[in-house]
Amino acid sequence: MRVGVPREIKSNEHRVAMVPAGVDALVRAGHEVLVSQDGGVGSGIADQEYLDAGARVARDNAEVFAWADMIVKVKEPLPEEYGLIRKGQTVFTYFHFAASQELTEGMMKSGATCIAYETIEDRQGRLPLLTPMSEVAGRMAIQEGAKYLEKPMMGRGILLGGVPGVEPAYVVVVGGGVVGQNAAKIAAGLGANVAILDVSLDRLRYLDEIMPENVTTLFSTAYAIREQVRRADLLVGAVLTTGARAPRLVPREYLKEMKHGAVIVDVAIDQGGCVETARPTTHQDPTYVIDGIVHYCVANMPGAVGRTSTYALTNATLPFALKIAKHGALAAARNDPLFAKGINVIDGKITYEPVAEAFGLPYSPLSAILG
Numbered sequence: 001m002r003v004g005v006p007r008e009i010k011s012n013e014h015r016v017a018m019v020p021a022g023v024d025a026l027v028r029a030g031h032e033v034l035v036s037q038d039g040g041v042g043s044g045i046a047d048q049e050y051l052d053a054g055a056r057v058a059r060d061n062a063e064v065f066a067w068a069d070m071i072v073k074v075k076e077p078l079p080e081e082y083g084l085i086r087k088g089q090t091v092f093t094y095f096h097f098a099a100s101q102e103l104t105e106g107m108m109k110s111g112a113t114c115i116a117y118e119t120i121e122d123r124q125g126r127l128p129l130l131t132p133m134s135e136v137a138g139r140m141a142i143q144e145g146a147k148y149l150e151k152p153m154m155g156r157g158i159l160l161g162g163v164p165g166v167e168p169a170y171v172v173v174v175g176g177g178v179v180g181q182n183a184a185k186i187a188a189g190l191g192a193n194v195a196i197l198d199v200s201l202d203r204l205r206y207l208d209e210i211m212p213e214n215v216t217t218l219f220s221t222a223y224a225i226r227e228q229v230r231r232a233d234l235l236v237g238a239v240l241t242t243g244a245r246a247p248r249l250v251p252r253e254y255l256k257e258m259k260h261g262a263v264i265v266d267v268a269i270d271q272g273g274c275v276e277t278a279r280p281t282t283h284q285d286p287t288y289v290i291d292g293i294v295h296y297c298v299a300n301m302p303g304a305v306g307r308t309s310t311y312a313l314t315n316a317t318l319p320f321a322l323k324i325a326k327h328g329a330l331a332a333a334r335n336d337p338l339f340a341k342g343i344n345v346i347d348g349k350i351t352y353e354p355v356a357e358a359f360g361l362p363y364s365p366l367s368a369i370l371g
Contacts, residue, residue: 001325004068006061007036010075012283014042014306015313017072017093020053022318027054031325034058034067042303043310065089070329072321074313075300076103087111087347090329092321094118094133097344098245098358099272104350113329113346117317119243120342127242129320129342131178132312136302138182138238141265142171142190144296145234148263148287154294156261158233161191168192172228174220174249174274175238176203179267183236188215195228222249229254237266237274243344244354246271252291260292269297334370 003026005018016039018026023033033055037047047057058064065071065084073093077085079102085091088111095116097104107114117129127134142160149169151157162168171187173180176198184196188211196211197220198204204217211217218224229235229250235258239246246268255277266278273279277290280299287296302309320339323332333340344352349364356363 001031001328002067002069003031003033003321003325004058004064004071005033005035005039005055006064006071006073006081007039008042008074008303009061009078009081010300010303013075013300013303015074015303015310016040016043016045016306017074017314017317018321019043019045019311019314020049020055022314022321023050023053023055025318025322026325029322029326032056034064036061036064040310043306045310070321070324072317074310075303076100077106079106082106082110085110085112089113090115090324092117092317092324094130094270095344096270097352097355098243099270101359104345104355104359104361107345108348108350111347114344115324115329115342116243116344116352117342119344119352120320121242121338123338129313129316130240132316133302133309134178134240135182136305136309136312137267138179138236139186140301140305141179141183141236141238141267142186142234144286144298144301145171145236145263145265146190148265148294148296149234149261151261154261154287154289155263156233156259160187160234169233170231171195171234171236172232173197173236173238174225174228175240175268176200176207176217177238177240179240180236180238181207183238183267184211184215187234187236188212192234195231197224197228220249225249226254226257230257233259233262235262235264235275237264237268237278239268239274240271242354243352244271245358246274248274248276250275252276255291255293258291258293261294263294263296265296267301269299273297330370333366340366340370 149155
């Protein structure tokens with residue numbers, strides 16, 4: 001199979017979807033790889049490293065898209081890339097379709113087979129291709145939140161861990177999954193007082209066992225969220241509903257009860273955000289203020305630490321890229337129903353029900369297409 005790796009064009013996106021080791025593995029398996037010129041520079045990977053691993057280097061993304069049977073990316077295609085994607089082509093990336101009707105309809109129109117990293121599952125019901133970036137984003141949420149709590153950044157002027165004789169910040173994490181666990185871990189390690197909320201008692205029991213004493217676990221209800229939001233110096237939105245739009249758990253009215261200069265980091269913004277006032281921002285212009293509350297809602301947080309994120313991501317995605325290259329998307333889906341959950345759009349049809357529900361569009365079960 002011809003595998004194309006374009007350069008990411010999203011603002012300040014420094015990740016790349018394939019490292020030289022991945023190129024080597026694909027080439028050894030009998031496939032061809034074409035990488036866009038300077039595609040790996042943001043992750044510290046030079047073109048020569050790809051050439052040494054057996055890839056060819058294209059002059060631009062248009063050449064990659066025109067040549068490849070399968071496109072492997074990091075972030076969802078942007079509007080200027082829609083026209084480069086063609087019928088029958090496979091695109092393997094983070095799509096987060098439920099957050100964008102424009103993207104969904106654009107990919108339907110393309111006729112491509114769209115496989116979303118974020119909806120592939122393993123036997124335990126986990127999301128193996130989302131997990132590494134959730135780990136990065138959860139840890140970064142605290143790193144960025146701590147920065148924007150500083151007064152020059154419009155924050156409250158609070159040191160996250162405090163100092164002897166001065167209390168530390170109060171951090172509230174809504175969602176106890178991979179993002180929430182990593183956020184709570186880092187915040188607690190810096191000395192903050194942390195509350196983490198989730199609707200699963202089993203998950204809360206697990207978190208209670210592994211977290212240090214300065215982390216409190218709370219069952220998530222609308223009442224509990226409102227009470228915790230009032231106390232928060234830093235609020236981290238870490239809610240995930242697989243493949244669907246994130247639920248809005250923090251309405252704007254809650255912001256009026258927050259401390260002036262408190263910070264919200266809504267990691268769920270990739271799926272539309274769990275805070276009503278959240279809207280996507282970029283690394284170039286990451287924050288805005290509403291009702292005196294600083295909002296950090298960068299939709300590709302891990303892109304800022306491109307080298308770490310690229311290697312963490314490709315460790316997880318490479319086995320699936322090899323599977324698709326060997327068998328093709330449909331045959332791979334027939335052989336592995338958990339991988340099949342990654343196919344969200346194929347030949348103009350939506351095959352992942354939460355995406356269809358998000359926009360009131362027709363849903364076509366993948367099983368009917370696979371026969």
